[in-house]
Amino acid sequence: xxxxxxxxxxxxxxxxxxxxxxxxxxxxxxxxxxxxxxxxxxxxxxxxxxxxxxxxxxxxxxxxxxxxxxxxxxxxxxxxxxxxxxxxxxxxxxxxxxxxxxxxxxxxxxxxxxxxxxxxxxxxxxxxxx
Numbered sequence: 001x002x003x004x005x006x007x008x009x010x011x012x013x014x015x016x017x018x019x020x021x022x023x024x025x026x027x028x029x030x031x032x033x034x035x036x037x038x039x040x041x042x043x044x045x046x047x048x049x050x051x052x053x054x055x056x057x058x059x060x061x062x063x064x065x066x067x068x069x070x071x072x073x074x075x076x077x078x079x080x081x082x083x084x085x086x087x088x089x090x091x092x093x094x095x096x097x098x099x100x101x102x103x104x105x106x107x108x109x110x111x112x113x114x115x116x117x118x119x120x121x122x123x124x125x126x127x128x129x130x
Contacts (some may be wrong), residue, residue, distance in 0.1 A: 053100075053101035053104060056098075056100060056101055057097065057098055057101050059094070059097050060093075060094045060095065060096070060097030060098030060099075060100075061094065061098060062094065063090050063091070063094025063097060064090070064094035064095055064098065065094075066094070067087045067088070067089070067090030067094060068087070068091065070083065070086060070087045070090060071083060071084060071087030071088075071091075074086075074087070
């Protein structure tokens with residue numbers, strides 16, 4: 001003999017499970033769009049990364065300039081015996097800050113690729129084969 005209450009409970013369980021799965025799928029799509037979509041987290045992190053690299057470049061230029069200025073001002077002073085060493089530290093540190101963004105940019109293009117460069121290469125290859 002069939003138990004109608006058991007059948008009803010099974011139908012309710014299946015209905016609730018399907019509703020939960022559909023809500024979960026919609027939430028997953030929304031999260032995916034929030035992370036990788038236009039203006040998503042990845043775009044925001046990319047913008048912050050570019051801003052940090054620009055600040056590092058400017059700090060590097062400023063450090064190199066300060067190192068050169070420091071050496072020019074203090075090298076003739078007999079009380080400042082280590083002016084060359086201090087100036088060299090500023091210049092080397094600033095040049096490292098200046099060069100790091102270039103290496104990161106080359107590294108990103110090598111690993112991630114540039115869509116425009118790839119499309120341009122494909123167009124040139126297609127033009128060559130025709």
